[in-house]
Amino acid sequence: MGGWAIAVHGGAGVDPNLPRERQEEAKKLLTRCLQIGISALRSNLPAIDVVELVVRELETDPLFNSGRGSALTENGTVEMEASIMDGPKRRCGAVSGLTTVKNPVSLARLVMEKSPHSYLAFSGAEEFARQQGVELVDNDYFITEENVGMLKLAKEANSILFDYRIPAAGLESCSVGAAANSPLVMNGLPISVYAPETVGCVAVDGEGRCAAATSTGGLMNKKAGRIGDSPLIGSGTYAGDLCGISCTGEGEAIIRGTLARDVAAVMEYKGLGLQESVDFVVKERLDEGRAGLIAVSRDGEVACGFNTNGMFRGFATEDGFMEVGIWE
Template identity: 55%
Template structure:
């Protein structure tokens, strides 16, 4: 057994018409995040530190739906959420309803380590962030022109836009750059196992466009969007309500625990059988260093690497190396 890591930047109806330069930029970003995680594991950092670090970097990238790139609620505000879990001990922390915290994943870890609780939300989570001295900014920091435009389009179409939903073009043709897939941003996550056998999972998101204020998705729900135990670590992405109904992340672990499935068998069953097509993707690693990254959507931004030299970066079913 050696170290292994996998990460995602969201799953959904990702357009294959994405211009080549923008596709390459996404691939380069995934490679950068992967290298950060690999370097951490190579230098013997704990898996929990590695997944937090990788997700922090993803949160700081404006093209993914977490942290800086978080999409807007129906009132034009942000409500970020995150979760982190250490599989070997099942210690975990989660946060929701954040409006000023730069890196929600780090606040989730502080909830795990500095409180007797697992989950803090809204004003309580914001108060805790200030008490702990984590970096905060004015909420306007998260209101980007692209996200304002996405919210405008969603309101005009009178719909809620989930991860990577294509904006509806006017008159059958859109001149808006958001329609080419460049700004179809999604939930982020990372899972890892280190050389000491520690498993960890971390997930962060800004929800989905035009969601009701106060809606909480799958990301911070233990066993839905995020889960880890002594068998595996899982981070899911896609349509939160579908993921919560299927308890996606926990079901992968349960199939391994109670049915004796391999990680790939368990994840494939959950993605292909338990959740309707077009709703979910996940990344997972096992205690033996196995990796899997299945999805039943058009695509999923994803990357992985193992100590024995295997690596993969992909968006659709075809892979980039």
């Protein structure tokens, strides 16, 4: 074993014209989350505790698309989803359709540990949350002024692509007509606004135990009831004996490619290393989709891969390596 390692992401697909101050804001948040994870790993917390802790921090901060700051449905509400997986015994928990749970990733863990099931959704997940006594808030808590503006734009034009939420001050200057000339197609159909800033964390602790967690609000202007890849074990999240993976980007493409599980499968069946496996999966399993992922191995390695124009990401390892980046 090569010691502990951690990786975190805030979504794949970044506006190349993203203002510098927003880039720095994102980097500061990723750095803060890495420091939280590093401290926990140095304190010998199990990897499963570390990924939950870090993703909770990302859900609480409104910068990315999870928890507070989640993308809005076509009805102007928030429906969140999350999953978590513990590598040693491949235990997992997932939730979808959450509207009042402050930290979806923690409810996913409770599904894993306190229920006989792996996945709960909508009213059943909300009822389970009440039974478990988790912190609940009004749906308005998750809604930001920025996202209300984006939803308004989404409803004014049939096809707008946002790789990243633009500052509120820039909403009025956005050219709806120009964006409408370049529709984004998902599963063969045009969608209005694509907000891929899902968050995730993967970690391996000093005993070689891998874990992964992913959380998101989904697509801006998505249909109520839509479920993406983030809560789907093997697609958006996976952890086993060899590695832990969290994905982000075009959910429908990630689902089709069972992206997260494929990284582990390539390592297991083809005998490739972590980065080689990530590169293979991103190149061969996404078809025409756009996505990215982060990964750690039980040997203390970190890796990432994406075919978008950027991905918010950060890494740290026990030997002192630490990196936070957005672009290639």
